[in-house]
Amino acid sequence: MANLVVTDVCNMKCSFCFAHDYLRKSSFISLEAFEQRLDFIERSDINEIRLIGGEPSLHPRFPELIALAQQRGKHIVVFSHGLLSERALACLESLPVEECTILINMNATRTPGQRNTQEQHQRWMTLRRLGQRALLGFNIFEANPQFDFILPLILEANCRRVIRLGLAHPILDGQNEYLHPKQYPMVGHKISQFAKTAAELGVKLELDCGFVRCMFSNDDMETLHQAQADIGWRCNPILDVDLTEQVFHCFPLSGKVHRPFFPDADARNLRALLVEQTRHYRMAGIYKECSTCSFRQRDECMGGCLANTMKRFQPAALRLRVPDDVVADWPRAMA
Amino acid sequence: MSGNQSYEVLINPHPLYWVRDREQILIVDEQSQEIYALQHVEAAVWTWLALAYSYAKIVELSTAMLGVPSAEAEQRLQVIFQNWQNTGILAIEAR
Numbered sequence: 404m405a406n407l408v409v410t411d412v413c414n415m416k417c418s419f420c421f422a423h424d425y426l427r428k429s430s431f432i433s434l435e436a437f438e439q440r441l442d443f444i445e446r447s448d449i450n451e452i453r454l455i456g457g458e459p460s461l462h463p464r465f466p467e468l469i470a471l472a473q474q475r476g477k478h479i480v481v482f483s484h485g486l487l488s489e490r491a492l493a494c495l496e497s498l499p500v501e502e503c504t505i506l507i508n509m510n511a512t513r514t515p516g517q518r519n520t521q522e523q524h525q526r527w528m529t530l531r532r533l534g535q536r537a538l539l540g541f542n543i544f545e546a547n548p549q550f551d552f553i554l555p556l557i558l559e560a561n562c563r564r565v566i567r568l569g570l571a572h573p574i575l576d577g578q579n580e581y582l583h584p585k586q587y588p589m590v591g592h593k594i595s596q597f598a599k600t601a602a603e604l605g606v607k608l609e610l611d612c613g614f615v616r617c618m619f620s621n622d623d624m625e626t627l628h629q630a631q632a633d634i635g636w637r638c639n640p641i642l643d644v645d646l647t648e649q650v651f652h653c654f655p656l657s658g659k660v661h662r663p664f665f666p667d668a669d670a671r672n673l674r675a676l677l678v679e680q681t682r683h684y685r686m687a688g689i690y691k692e693c694s695t696c697s698f699r700q701r702d703e704c705m706g707g708c709l710a711n712t713m714k715r716f717q718p719a720a721l722r723l724r725v726p727d728d729v730v731a732d733w734p735r736a737m738a
Numbered sequence: 739m740s741g742n743q744s745y746e747v748l749i750n751p752h753p754l755y756w757v758r759d760r761e762q763i764l765i766v767d768e769q770s771q772e773i774y775a776l777q778h779v780e781a782a783v784w785t786w787l788a789l790a791y792s793y794a795k796i797v798e799l800s801t802a803m804l805g806v807p808s809a810e811a812e813q814r815l816q817v818i819f820q821n822w823q824n825t826g827i828l829a830i831e832a833r
Contacts, residue, residue, distance in 0.1 A: 683766045683767075686764055687764050694760075694761075694762065695759070695760060695761050695762075713755075717757070719750045719753075719755065719756050719788065721748065721749055721750045721787050722748070722749055722831075724747055724748075725745060726743050726744075726746075727743075727744045729812075730823075735830045
């Protein structure tokens with residue numbers, strides 16, 4: 404899997420946005436560079452072309468990007484806030500249902516903390532037109548997430564009967580609203596109850612990256628299994644290929660864990676390099692207990708989001724005056 | 739540790755990042771791509787260093803923690819410092 408950043412422009416102001424620190428420019432990928440990325444996807448044997456941003460549909464040549472992607476004969480995934488221009492919507496609507504997934508972020512907004520009926524109406528219109536092309540996603544950044552409104556939308560707009568739930572993760576060295584790991588167990592229970600309600604309506608939950616096993620009680624796990632929720636405990640570099648010829652682990656870690664993107668790069672090698680770059684932090688996890696946790700030891704959990712884990716670390720600034728006879732034979736640090 | 743005693747300064751010679759876990763302290767050395775897990779006395783000594791306690795205070799706390807005479811605690815401390823110097827997480831500051 405690899406995500407292709409096609410723009411760093413977005414017209415939303417989501418408080419939880421992982422790409423918040425990244426969206427400071429106003430760049431759009433050129434068609435030439437995009438084709439180079441598509442070659443990379445083919446060379447790496449990746450079966451999906453995933454467009455992310457910013458908001459990909461804001462690219463002035465968005466229909467051309469989609470046309471180029473379509474020529475490669477792979478499944479196209481577009482990550483969008485769903486408040487699309489007519490031109491972009493018509494372009495996506497023209498894609499055959501089985502050839503695309505338009506992942507709509509249902510809590511993207513221009514007005515954080517306020518109910519925005521205009522946005523809700525526009526998104527509703529988008530969903531109706533995209534129908535089965537649309538897969539609805541929701542980012543959890545509060546302990547009491549209100550995601551129940553998604554179910555009737557899926558049914559009424561005849562969208563894919565799946566909801567992708569993601570935890571809002573912190574940007575390392577950045578500022579965004581995110582769900583603190585202390586709040587995970589409360590959210591875990593809420594998710595399990597939601598999975599049950601959704602399953603009764605024929606809708607499945609799909610959990611994105613960074614979830615941890617211990618946020619769900621055994622009863623919650625049983626409920627999730629009965630609801631056939633797609634549960635995973637992953638935190639791996641997906642590979643986000645950005646506009647400045649960099650590949651990063653993920654947006655929360657984009658400022659710290661990245662590698663240059665070469666024209667002849669291969670996804671497997673890049674992923675291995677990013678894994679190696681973060682290997683030493685993986686011994687810890689998002690909680691103090693993670694490094695000695697039995698779920699972890701049994702490979703039933705990865706210890707959660709790496710950005711959350713790395714945020715726990717602090718720089719050492721040791722400085723101790725000791726009698727010189729204690730350290731008489733020691734070499735000195737390089738000046 | 740008399741009044742005429744001269745001193746050296748111990749530092750971490752390159753950037754290290756650390757975290758306190760339930761049963762250990764983990765230290766990541768990004769330069770060497772190594773991770774160190776400190777437990778028991780070592781973890782306590784690291785914490786005191788991070789809290790910028792003086793050498794005398796660290797000897798005093800080690801003495802209490804180990805339940806041994808001060809001279810023996812100081813010897814144990816020196817072994818710890820030397821191990822850390824060997825692994826590269828501690829060095830004498832260059833003048």
